[in-house]
Amino acid sequence: MTMSTSLMLFTRDLRVRDNPALAAACRADRTVPLFVFDDALLDGPFAAPNRVRFLLDALADLRESLRGRGGDLVMRRGDPVTEVARLARETGATELFLADERSAYARRRLAGLEELDLKVTACPGITVVPPGDLTPSGGDHYRVFTPYWRAWEASRWRPAAATPRAVRLPPGLTAGPLPDLTALTAGTPSPDLAEGGETAGRRRLARWLRDDAADYDEVHDDLAADRTSRLSPYLKFGCVSPREAAEAGPTGFRRQLAWRDFHHQVAAAFPDLPRADYRPRGRRWNHDEDAFAAWCEGLTGVPIVDAGMRQLQREGFMHNRARLVTASFLTRDLGIDWRRGLGHFNDWLADGDIADNAGNWQWVAGTGNSTRPDQVMNPLRQASRYDPSGAYVRRHLPELADLEGRTAHHPWTLPPDRRGALAYPPPILDLD
Structure with a gap:
């Protein structure tokens, strides 16, 4: 009897709980969780020391969670498409699962992966509501937040994905080491940078829900109080499920998560958002x-x-x-x-x-x-x-x-x- 093998490519969804791509990948007899340190992202502004340090924390925590379920996190460095193709040949995998991202880079990566001899499935999980799921009449995306917020609040969210109880690796697979910070970035992280990872993120979410969430509308703008959730880096790296956070948080907090989704659907429709004016106003800037x-x-x-x-x-x-x-x-x-x-x-x-x-x-x-x-x-x-x-x-x-x-x-x-x-x-x- 032939054993089915799937690949799970982690990108910005570094968690085991409520991870639709991981849950789907683990339906195969054997699953290969994979993270690729992409040289295209490490060679430039994306390799900021704080994010690299936070990423390494998250990967170490994810590896421990997978090992606790009988698996491991395979780590490679290079081009994700090349590394996925190599691992598929090595393990006989026929399917690939990953989170559905809509940035220009993520689209190019997905296009390359879809050229491989694999069945590729991109699953939700980066945002509460995926970009493109909500569109106004007569347009491809919402340009103003308030009508988007009304549609977002009225939408039906996907159900929570099951947390895998077991992750079964193919035999003889070498997982590879977690690299040192100095191998990935030349800078020094901030001295008071928060600890990364799903464990730390869920601990922070639970503490905030217990102590501060009820007063969120009154205190979230209070600079001295410092009682915001501070979940943003955990959401950035997918250490905490945005859907789970939205479901648990008060209305004012959900509105902030809706702003996050709003910007993601704007960026999906206008990929030049980090480089060009979305609405050009002919402003002349100073160069002081x-x-x-x-x-x-x-x-x-x-x-x-x-x-x-x-x-x-x-x-x-x-x-x-x-x-x-x-x-x-x-x-x-x-x-x-x-x-x-x-x-x-x-x-x-x-x-x-x-x-x-x-x-x-x-x-x-x-x-x-x-x-x-x-x-x-x-x-x-x-x-x-x-x-x-x-x-x-x-x-x-x-x-x-x-x-x-x-x-x-x-x-x-x-x-x-x-x-x-x-x-x-x-x-x-x-x-x-």
Whole structure:
């Protein structure tokens, strides 16, 4: 009797729970879970140290979960199509399963895989609602969020996929080692980067649901409270199922996941989203290298902006409200091209998702899907509203840690003798 063998190519779905592609692959008699370190992604901005470190955490955790079910995670490096073809010949596999991604890169990868002598099945699981499942009448995708949100809330989500109890490998297969960080990237991760992996992600989700989810609508914009879910990097790498998180979270949190899906369907319809204006406005950008460098290093002299940028460097994460404020300051106040800000965020964010990052930057810059493209976020008003006590600023700017209350947002108003003692620069522009 011939044993059926399938391949499971993990990409951005690094989990065993609610993973439709893995569940489908494990219906075969033998399953080969595979992850390929793609040289095309490791040679460039995608190999940001924070994301590589988070990825390695996730892969180590996934390997342990598979080994606990009798299997293993086969690791290879090179071109995914070439490595899948080689492993299929080695194991006699006839089917391949993977998550359904819609980025331009993922489409090229899928097209290459479909040329192999394998039955290829792309399964949902990257988003709650796959791009293209919801379309407006007379269009291929939603361009405005609110009608998309209504359709998203009314849609029927796929059922949860079963968690495999056993993963049976073909005999004699060499899994391969998990590479060191230094073999994949030359940089150093942020010192306070969160631990990656499904175990850590599910632990964070459970803790947030228990302690903070009920108050989400009231506290998610509170910078000092820091009570957002912080699930974004786990969603980026698929360590946590977005469908499961949406099902468990409150309405306001589901709305944020719907924004994530919204940007994914925009990027699927407009693959140039990270590079070109979605809605060109003919804006002429400044090229002030000193101002851009000050913004990157958190040395603009505007505390709420600098606190966000310092948090980014230290944690590989930034509070969502701070992301909006820092992006608005760069594009609206300094007049610097949103693509430069996008690139800097990509260098540091563990959750640097192409569709979400580009979609949000374009939204703030007024070139994307915002219905108020001329909106400007005054950083001082944002600070007064979302960090009224100055606690967020003092937490991330040690040079201002000893200031009292709201003075942390206005250090330039201190008397000259006190202001001169601060190791903090004056504002690089007149905020009035």
